[in-house]
Amino acid sequence: CSPTDGTVDNTDNQTEAVLNVPYNISEYVVIRPEQTVEEVINSGVTLRKHINTLLGENLVKITDDWIKGGVVTEEISAAKEILVGNTTRPESEQALEGVDPTSFVIKVIGNKIVINSTKTSMVTQGVQYFIEKYLVELTNNQLMLPENFCYISEPVPQVAFIENNQQTLKVVYLDSLDNSQKATDEKDR
Numbered sequence: 001c002s003p004t005d006g007t008v009d010n011t012d013n014q015t016e017a018v019l020n021v022p023y024n025i026s027e028y029v030v031i032r033p034e035q036t037v038e039e040v041i042n043s044g045v046t047l048r049k050h051i052n053t054l055l056g057e058n059l060v061k062i063t064d065d066w067i068k069g070g071v072v073t074e075e076i077s078a079a080k081e082i083l084v085g086n087t088t089r090p091e092s093e094q095a096l097e098g099v100d101p102t103s104f105v106i107k108v109i110g111n112k113i114v115i116n117s118t119k120t121s122m123v124t125q126g127v128q129y130f131i132e133k134y135l136v137e138l139t140n141n142q143l144m145l146p147e148n149f150c151y152i153s154e155p156v157p158q159v160a161f162i163e164n165n166q167q168t169l170k171v172v173y174l175d176s177l178d179n180s181q182k183a184t185d186e187k188d189r
Contacts, residue, residue: 001150022142026059034064043127044084100155107150
């Protein structure tokens with residue numbers, strides 16, 4: 001998929017119906033990486049709490065992606081999961097194919113809903129976007145998403161501070177900030 005708003009592209013002026021698919025969100029488990037930074041853990045917890053608030057009870061659990069023996073079994077492959085960040089599930093990596101490092105992706109792959117990015121700060125933004133855009137309300141515990149849903153955010157502009165092992169920024173000092181004068185001078189206070 002490419003950067004979109006999650007809807008069908010109608011650039012050829014044809015009107016195509018977007019088929020929404022229901023996902024019984026109460027059957028899902030939020031999965032986050034076992035080894036990750038605090039902000040990804042917090043994003044997963046925030047997502048679980050938000051879903052449970054919408055459901056009105058604590059049905060959705062959160063756990064890490066640890067797998068006994070490191071082998072993804074058929075049971076794990078068949079599980080309904082919301083993957084937050086770079087988990088050990090193959091769908092986490094698959095969702096990142098072709099995604100700019102400064103973007104996040106939200107993609108349905110089989111029975112997994114993947115929210116991922118190569119940058120942890122973008123994973124956090126992806127979770128927040130998913131909550132604000134798609135987890136607004138549920139009807140009979142159903143989250144409605146377009147068929148083959150995939151959303152990629154626009155890349156975030158970045159400023160390079162170091163390029164070719166050289167600092168690219170110049171530090172400019174104002175004469176009035178010169179502290180070589182006595183500290184008792186009024187302008188130094």
